[in-house]
Amino acid sequence: MSATLYGLLGAALVGIGLFGLLVRPSHLLRILSFNLLGGGVFLVFGAVARRGAGAGLPGDPVPQALVLTGIVVAFAATALAVMLLLRLSAESAKRPDPS
Amino acid sequence: MNSAVSLAPTPWGLLPVLAVMLPVAGMVAALPLGARGAERLTFALLPVGLLIAIGTAAATYASGAPLVHLLGHWAPPLGLAFRADGLATAMLLTAAIVIGATALYARAEFGTPPGTPERREALSFWSLLLAVWGAINLAVVADDLFTLYVALELLTFAAMPLACLDGKRETLEAALRYLMFALLGSVLYLLGVALLYGAYGTLDIVLLAQRARAAPATVVAAALMTAGLLAKTALLPLHLWLPPAHAGAPAAASAVLSALVVKGSFVLVVRLWFGVMPGLPAPAAAQVLAALGAAAIILGSAAALAQARLKLLVAYSTVAQIGYLFLMFPLMTAAIASAEDAARAWTGGVLQAVSHAFAKAAMFLAVGLMAKGLGHDRIADLGGAGRAMPLCLLTFGLAGLSLMGVPPSGGFAAKWLLLTSAIEAGQWWWALVILGGGLLTGTYVYRVLAVALTQGNGDTAAVAEPKGQAWVALALALLSVVLGFLPLGAFGLVQIGRLDLAIGGAP
Amino acid sequence: MTGLLADLLIGAAILALAAGTVTARSAFTATAFFIAYGLLLALAWVRLGAVDIALTEAAISAGLSGLLLLGAASRLAACPVAEERAPGPVLKALIGLCCAAVSAAVGYAILSLPEPAPSLAEEAMAHLSVTALGNPVAGVLMSYRALDTLLEAAVVVLAVIGVWSLAPAGGWGGVPGPIHPRIEQGPLALLARLLPPIGIVVAFHILWVGSYAPGGKFQAAAILAAMWLLAWLAGLATPPRISSRRLRLAISAGTGLFLAIGMFGVLAEGAFLAYPPALTKALMLAVEFALAGSIAVALALLVMGPPEPEDRA
Numbered sequence: 009m010s011a012t013l014y015g016l017l018g019a020a021l022v023g024i025g026l027f028g029l030l031v032r033p034s035h036l037l038r039i040l041s042f043n044l045l046g047g048g049v050f051l052v053f054g055a056v057a058r059r060g061a062g063a064g065l066p067g068d069p070v071p072q073a074l075v076l077t078g079i080v081v082a083f084a085a086t087a088l089a090v091m092l093l094l095r096l097s098a099e100s101a102k103r104p105d106p107s
Numbered sequence: 108m109n110s111a112v113s114l115a116p117t118p119w120g121l122l123p124v125l126a127v128m129l130p131v132a133g134m135v136a137a138l139p140l141g142a143r144g145a146e147r148l149t150f151a152l153l154p155v156g157l158l159i160a161i162g163t164a165a166a167t168y169a170s171g172a173p174l175v176h177l178l179g180h181w182a183p184p185l186g187l188a189f190r191a192d193g194l195a196t197a198m199l200l201t202a203a204i205v206i207g208a209t210a211l212y213a214r215a216e217f218g219t220p221p222g223t224p225e226r227r228e229a230l231s232f233w234s235l236l237l238a239v240w241g242a243i244n245l246a247v248v249a250d251d252l253f254t255l256y257v258a259l260e261l262l263t264f265a266a267m268p269l270a271c272l273d274g275k276r277e278t279l280e281a282a283l284r285y286l287m288f289a290l291l292g293s294v295l296y297l298l299g300v301a302l303l304y305g306a307y308g309t310l311d312i313v314l315l316a317q318r319a320r321a322a323p324a325t326v327v328a329a330a331l332m333t334a335g336l337l338a339k340t341a342l343l344p345l346h347l348w349l350p351p352a353h354a355g356a357p358a359a360a361s362a363v364l365s366a367l368v369v370k371g372s373f374v375l376v377v378r379l380w381f382g383v384m385p386g387l388p389a390p391a392a393a394q395v396l397a398a399l400g401a402a403a404i405i406l407g408s409a410a411a412l413a414q415a416r417l418k419l420l421v422a423y424s425t426v427a428q429i430g431y432l433f434l435m436f437p438l439m440t441a442a443i444a445s446a447e448d449a450a451r452a453w454t455g456g457v458l459q460a461v462s463h464a465f466a467k468a469a470m471f472l473a474v475g476l477m478a479k480g481l482g483h484d485r486i487a488d489l490g491g492a493g494r495a496m497p498l499c500l501l502t503f504g505l506a507g508l509s510l511m512g513v514p515p516s517g518g519f520a521a522k523w524l525l526l527t528s529a530i531e532a533g534q535w536w537w538a539l540v541i542l543g544g545g546l547l548t549g550t551y552v553y554r555v556l557a558v559a560l561t562q563g564n565g566d567t568a569a570v571a572e573p574k575g576q577a578w579v580a581l582a583l584a585l586l587s588v589v590l591g592f593l594p595l596g597a598f599g600l601v602q603i604g605r606l607d608l609a610i611g612g613a614p
Numbered sequence: 615m616t617g618l619l620a621d622l623l624i625g626a627a628i629l630a631l632a633a634g635t636v637t638a639r640s641a642f643t644a645t646a647f648f649i650a651y652g653l654l655l656a657l658a659w660v661r662l663g664a665v666d667i668a669l670t671e672a673a674i675s676a677g678l679s680g681l682l683l684l685g686a687a688s689r690l691a692a693c694p695v696a697e698e699r700a701p702g703p704v705l706k707a708l709i710g711l712c713c714a715a716v717s718a719a720v721g722y723a724i725l726s727l728p729e730p731a732p733s734l735a736e737e738a739m740a741h742l743s744v745t746a747l748g749n750p751v752a753g754v755l756m757s758y759r760a761l762d763t764l765l766e767a768a769v770v771v772l773a774v775i776g777v778w779s780l781a782p783a784g785g786w787g788g789v790p791g792p793i794h795p796r797i798e799q800g801p802l803a804l805l806a807r808l809l810p811p812i813g814i815v816v817a818f819h820i821l822w823v824g825s826y827a828p829g830g831k832f833q834a835a836a837i838l839a840a841m842w843l844l845a846w847l848a849g850l851a852t853p854p855r856i857s858s859r860r861l862r863l864a865i866s867a868g869t870g871l872f873l874a875i876g877m878f879g880v881l882a883e884g885a886f887l888a889y890p891p892a893l894t895k896a897l898m899l900a901v902e903f904a905l906a907g908s909i910a911v912a913l914a915l916l917v918m919g920p921p922e923p924e925d926r927a
Contacts, residue, residue, distance in 0.1 A: 010621045014662055015724040017625045021632050022298060023717030028636030029291060030709050033697040035283065036641045036683070036690055040648050042290055043679060044632050047655055049298045050671075054662045055724060056305035060733025063740075065750060066663025068733040070185070071304055073754035074253050075667050076832055077766045078297065080909075081260050083674050084773035085290050087916035088264060090686045092271070092283050094919065095780045097695045099276040116885075124886045128873060131768050135869045138775065139862040178761045179879065179887040185737045185758045225857065227786040231779035238772050245765070257765045264772050268779040302723050308732025327723035331716075 015055030021048025039089045046082045050075045110172035111609035112313055114188055114250075119166035120176030123191040123248040126159045126199055130241035137234035142226060143219040145233035153207045156240065160199040164600060167196050173604035183251065184309035190250040192604025197457055198247040198374060201464045204586065205366045206240045212472050212579045213359035228272055232359070238265035239363055246371040252300045252310040252383070255375055256293060259339065263289040266368045269360040270352040281351035288338050288348045292372070295335030299328035303383070312382045316606045319384045329389075332379055333396075339372035342396075342429055343403035350410075350422040358475020361418070365425045365471060366464035373432055373460060381439060381453075385607035393437040401540040403430030408547035412554065417474050417484040420551060421467070427544060428463045428510060431522065432456055434537050438528045439607065448531045450602055455524030457601045458590065462517030465587035466506040472580035473502035480570045486555055490563025493556075495570040498577035500559050505584040507552030509591075512545045517590025621661055628654050641687040648683065652676025665828035666751045669820070673836035674913075681843060682917045689792075746895040748826030755830070756898050760887045764876060767869040767905055770912045774865055778856055781920035787857035791918030796849035806848030813841040821906050825898070831906035838910035843917055853914075856921050865915070868908025872901050 025045025029038050053071045060068030133152050137145035167174055173192040181187070191199070217232040219225065242261035249255050263286070271282035304310055306324040319325055341349040349369075353361050380393075407427030414420040435456030439449050476499050477492055478484035493500045509518035522541050529537035602608075631651040638644035652675040659668035701709060738750045738758065745757035755763045778790075797803040817837040824830030845851035854861040875897050879888035889897050 010617065010661060012724065013618075013621050013625060014658060016721050017628060017658070019717045019720035019724060020629060022720055023713040024629075024632045024636055026291075026716060027710055027713040029287070030713070031701055031706050032636065033700040034641060035287075035695060035697065036686060037636070037638070037644055038287060038698075040644050040683065041636055042287070042294065043648065043675070044635055044651065045291075045294050047632075047651070047675065049294055049301060050667075051655070051658065052298060052301040052720070052724065053304075054659060054664060054667065056301055056727070056731070057664065058662045059305065059727065059731035060308070060735055061663065062733050062735040063738075065735045065739065068731075068735045069738045069750035069754050070734045070759070071301070072664050072667060072751050073759060074304075074762075075664070076670055076751070076755065076830075077253075077257070077762050079667070079670050079674050080766055080832055081257065081769055083679055083913070084264065084769055084916065085260065085286075086679055087682060088267065088773055088776050089283070089286055089290065090682055091777045091780050091916075091919050092267070092279065092286060093695060094686060094689055095274075095782065096276065096279045096283060097690055097693045098782060099274075099279060100695055101693045121880060121886070124880075128876070128886070131765075132870070132873050134775075135768060135771050135866045135873065138771065138866045139859060141859075141862075177885060179757060179889070180883065180885045181741075181758050185734055185741070187759055187761050225787065227779065227781050231775065234772075234775050235779070238775070241768075253759075254762055254765065257762060257769065261765070261769055261772060264769065264776050268776040272779065274780075274783065298720065302720070302727075305724070305727045305731065308734060322728075323726040324723040327719045330719075 011055045011058035014051050014058070018048045018051030018055060021045065021051065035093050039086060039093070042089075043082065043086060046078070050078055053078070109609045111604045111606060112317065113172070114175055114177070114183060114190070114311070114313055116177050117170065117172065117175045119162065120174045120189065122159050122163040122166065123174055123189045123195070123199070124176050126156065126163060126244045127189070127241055127248060129156060129159070130237045130244065134234050134237040134241060137230070137237060142229035142233065143221070145230060145237075146214070146217070146219060149210055149233050149237060152237070153210060157203040157207060160196070160203040163191050163199055164196040167191060167193060167603055168600050171603060183311035183314055187254055188250040188311060189248045190313065190604070191248045193601040194374065194377065194457055195247040197461055197601050198370065199244055201461045202240060202243045202367055205363065205464055205468045205583070206236060208468065208579050208583050209359050209362050209472070210236060212576050215573065215576055216357065216359065231268060231272060235265045235269050236363065239269070239367060243367050243371050247374050250312050252303065252312065256297050256300060259293050259296065259372060259375070262368055262371045263293065263339070266364055269364060270356045272357050272360055273355070275355070277351070278355035281348070281355050285348045285352040288345065292335040292338035295331045299332035299335070302328040312378055313606065315383045316385055316610045325384060329379065329384060333376060336372045336376045336379070340369050340376065340429060341426060342399050342433060343406060343426065344399070346403065346407070346426045349426055350419055353425060354416070354418040354422040358471055358478070361422075361475070362468035362471040365422070366468040369425070369429060370460050370464060373429070377456070380436065381605065381607040385610045390437065390440050393440040396433045396436045397537060400430040400433030401537065403427055404540055404544035405547065408544055408551065412547060412551045415486060417486050417489070417555065418478065420486065420555070421470050421474055424470075424510060424548070424551070425467055427548070428459070428467065431459050431525065431541070431544070434525050434529070434541070437534060438525070438532050438537070445531070446608070448528045449607070451524045452528040453605065454598045454601055455521050455528060458517060458524065458598065459521035462509050462521055462587045462590050465583050465590070466509040466518060469502050469580045469583035469587065470506040472576070472583065473499040473506070476573060476576055476580065480572065481567065486558060489555065489559040490561045491567035492559040492563070495567040496572040496577070498572055498574070498581055500556065502577070502580045502584045504552065504556055505581070505588055507548070509584070509587040511548040511552060512541070515591040516588045518587065520591045624654060624658050624661065628658065641690060645680065645683045645687050649676050649680035652680065666830065666833075669828060669833040670836065673833055673840065677840055678836060678913060678917055685917070746898060749824060749828065751828075752825055752830055756901070757889070764869070764872050764887070767872060767909065770909055771865055771869050774912050774915050777916055778920050782923055784923035785921040787855060788921035789855050790853050790915055790921050791846070792922060793852070794847055794849045802848050806844045806850055810841040810845055813837050817841075821902060824902065831902050831909060834906045835909035835913060838906070839913035839917070842910070842914045846914070846918065853918060861911070864911045865908055868901075868905035871904045875901060
């Protein structure tokens, strides 16, 4: 029951994150939206893991391990995106936008 | 058991593991070694990597079956496997050659002479080059959809900084847009992976090929993953990030980005459609993919024709050439009855990926030299370039022949295979697109050559062509042409281990 | 029944915070919402029986990402970037519909997943004794799918290279990130002096119990990184220059050791990443500790950012 509930929550977060990523003009908000989206995807993994509970475990350890790996990779992606954005802001300050 | 679907370890299975791990180890070691050490390490690894790729191809060809290695002896679904089939070996060879040529070329720009302090560009370039190499090799030999996700991310994280290595504002903007597209693409892919695991309890491609059914979860997963991968492959209309990112990078980086990085996600689309779900023919969806490809060929070529800057022209040409790759999809699904047509379309698609890699790397390297020598890359002002930089112009022309599909060249063989397969399958409209694309390509290549071969206003006399670098570019262009001389029998290699034959073709 | 109610409440709160994040006017508000979202998500993971993930989510997604994004929000406020063009109302509505359709399709796919669910739980438990580990998630990470963990460690190293490659002209080789003046008073100064010793002990505990209970190198690394960052923010710890050979070795050592042990598996057992049975426990512990250290350094460096020009005021 809770597995399906959190799975559906994940699906909803995917939509919200996707929306933010596509419509927010601010780069930082897009990066945040990407993280919301990622959280939704991980919850879908979580729901899948929970559904696969068995052998005395509260969930299937394989998708759980995938989420752990995924969180670290998503953090690395966020850091790269943020640092690129900050560098861009420093460059823009040096030479203001002609338009 | 059919050898294509066997996951039993094979004798030479360690080769694909080494093909991935050596560049990755090189990237990890690059940091403490510093720029000069990283450069020397790269040159030490290049011949080894090339030998490994050749060995993988030879072993695959000799045994007629994919090479398989089970990591840590754990068999899928619990464990992970590497599986080098014909497609993988073709890409391993391509990557080793393109990376090698790029490294030779890049030494002039990113080399660190002894006794000079480390530069940012140098350390970044060599370590990122090794990262791209390891990532592309991983993307073609890994047999697990999540490992492939990590491969995609490695590829993106290496490609993004390469695109903005010069640190200018325009390239930083292009890199940021690229990164956002790529991250969206991989997160959609990952969502599909979650659904597939939920439906089948495995992420191994060979096992999925046998288990996948046309259930809702499969369809939604396939749609999400395809969409995500197309964003990373820059298939029109998701191509907008590519031209500024590829054109703004240093020439050596552009070559790797256009030749290899976009091919990684393309190989994954192929694995998904003809590996994970070969039993699920989706003729309508395949037609849509090819229609996008056709639009990319026509619009991309037309956009290339309209560019005033040479580097952007070459980048738009990549958008168009990526389109050809997707023409194989309906020909593979329509032709399930005719194994011969499917085989031809498959070989055509793979050959297009390989020949474009050589031709486009050559073109970017040559154009980079021209831009540097002349101090600009405005097409209208290229007059005199032919006399000042003959090797570069020859490279551009030869690579152009292959992109156009003029015989005899690798590009011709690829397009001919796709074209005949389309006619045989009764889908003549793709043949028209191939011909039209060839004409447009011819026009934009001619446009550059025509201007460059004029006298110009004479201020190119002092321009010297760096011979060593120019020969490297020319060698790649020649390679893309020579591919067309290979007897068709040699392409039997790329057919090895095709899962759609083993599963979809079975009664 | 109370369980369901709790799940519903947590779910509704997460949804509200997510909606708040994407609709917030300022980047600061959005980031604050996002951090709260990450913390509640950790609660959701506890409810899903995944304490390993809950720890990671709280430490990395809410903690380190939050720190990174808050820092970025404040620097961007001082020095804004040209934004992407915002879509018009019609296009926005269309995109909204498409996103809702994606959510609906994914939701439908989840509801249609087969019953009983396919699972590798049985298999993972059946072979757990071979892996010398008591925590099945650790078994997956260190043994069955050790390759993924190795590659992920490589991703982190690559990310540091990528971030450093963004260093502006004149900064190469210098101290990473902005320099923080030493803070002697206030809550941050207090926290930065009190927390690190406790954090380090907690991190070692989590690392140590990870082989048989929830925890492990990622969680430990995130806590260690957070402690270093705390001291850095309070001006108590200046990170080494990025030209420092020792710093670079510290980043690469964990992944390098893991790769070497993987190759040792080829020689000893005939497969990459196969551990000889007699040495399994020892090798795994070595990898766990080395990776925890290296990832901690790398995660902190990712938050600090590339070195900045030396001539700044």
